[in-house]
Amino acid sequence: MPVRTSPTARQLRLGGELRRMRERAGLTSTEAGRRLGTNQAQISNIEASRFGVSPERVRAMARNYSCSDDALVNALIGMTGERKRGWWEEYRGILPAGLLDLAELEHHATSLRSAYVAHLPGLLQTAEHAREIFRQVVPPLSPPEVEHRVSHRIKRQSVLYRDKPMPYTAIVHEAALRMRFGGPSIAARQLEHMLEMTDHDDIRVVVIPFDAGSFPGSGQSILYAAGPVPQLDTVHLDTEHGSELLDAEAQLERYRIVLNRMENVALSKSASRDLIHGIAQSLKGE
Incomplete structure (x- = not known):
C-alpha cells in the first residue's frame, strides 16, 4: 500500500x-x-x-x-477508502489545503451551525460580495487567485441545494449586516440574497443586534459541523493565519455552549428577517 x-x-x-x-x-x-x-x-x-x-x-x-x-x-x-474526488479536488495545488478541508467537512456534515461578527456566512454570500472580500486579503491576491477563491466559495454552497436539504443555522451580528463591501448596491443585493435563502425551511439566519450587548465568541468566526455521530462533530475556526479544526470532546462542548449563548441573545428568525430587510432597504435608498 x-x-x-x-x-x-x-x-x-x-x-x-x-x-x-x-x-x-x-x-x-x-x-x-x-x-x-x-x-x-x-x-x-x-x-x-x-x-x-x-x-x-x-x-x-x-x-x-x-x-x-x-x-x-x-x-x-464510512470514512475509509482512498480519497474520493470531490469537486474541491480540482483546486488542490491552487488554493490553500485548509479551504479544501473546509469544503470536504461541509460536504460530509449532517448539519451546520455558524457564527459571524464582522463577515457574512460564506455559504450565503453572493459572488460579487465574496470578490470584494478576497480583494482585501493580505498579502494581496492576484486577479486569477481572487476568482479561484470566489468560484470555490460559490461551489461550497451546493450543500444547501441537495435533494435532501441539510439544516443550516447562521448566527450573524448586526455589524456584519452593515458592512458595505463593494458599496451600497452590492451590500443591498447581498442582504436580499440572504433573505431569499432564508425562505428555505432548513436555513435559519438569526441576528444579534447591537443592543444585545456583550456575548461570548465575538472575536472569531465559528463553524460547527455535525458528523454522523456526535463523536465525529468538528469545529472549524477561521483566523487570519488560516483555518483550525477542533474535535476533542471538551472543545466541542465549549463551542456548543458558546453557540447556544450567542443564539440566546439573537433575535428570532422573523425579527432577524425584518432587521435584514430594513438595512437592505436603507442601502437601496442611498
Whole structure:
C-alpha cells in the first residue's frame, strides 16, 4: 500500500479516532498490533493516516478494542477508502489545503451551525460580495487567485441545494449586516440574497443586534459541523493565519455552549428577517 504524503483532514480524523479507540481500550500500539496480527509500525502508520485502512480492518480494530458503539464504528467505516474526488479536488495545488478541508467537512456534515461578527456566512454570500472580500486579503491576491477563491466559495454552497436539504443555522451580528463591501448596491443585493435563502425551511439566519450587548465568541468566526455521530462533530475556526479544526470532546462542548449563548441573545428568525430587510432597504435608498 503506497504511503500517503498529504492526507486530508478527513483522513487524519479517521486515524485519530482509531487511536482514541485503542487508547480507551488501554492498549499500546505494540499490543494492538499483536492482537491484530500485525506490528506496531503498521498500527502507527494507520493512526497517522500514512496508510489507508479497509472497512474490515476497522471492524477488526473495534472488536479487538472492545468498542461496542455500532453507530460510531459504522460512521468510521464510512470514512475509509482512498480519497474520493470531490469537486474541491480540482483546486488542490491552487488554493490553500485548509479551504479544501473546509469544503470536504461541509460536504460530509449532517448539519451546520455558524457564527459571524464582522463577515457574512460564506455559504450565503453572493459572488460579487465574496470578490470584494478576497480583494482585501493580505498579502494581496492576484486577479486569477481572487476568482479561484470566489468560484470555490460559490461551489461550497451546493450543500444547501441537495435533494435532501441539510439544516443550516447562521448566527450573524448586526455589524456584519452593515458592512458595505463593494458599496451600497452590492451590500443591498447581498442582504436580499440572504433573505431569499432564508425562505428555505432548513436555513435559519438569526441576528444579534447591537443592543444585545456583550456575548461570548465575538472575536472569531465559528463553524460547527455535525458528523454522523456526535463523536465525529468538528469545529472549524477561521483566523487570519488560516483555518483550525477542533474535535476533542471538551472543545466541542465549549463551542456548543458558546453557540447556544450567542443564539440566546439573537433575535428570532422573523425579527432577524425584518432587521435584514430594513438595512437592505436603507442601502437601496442611498
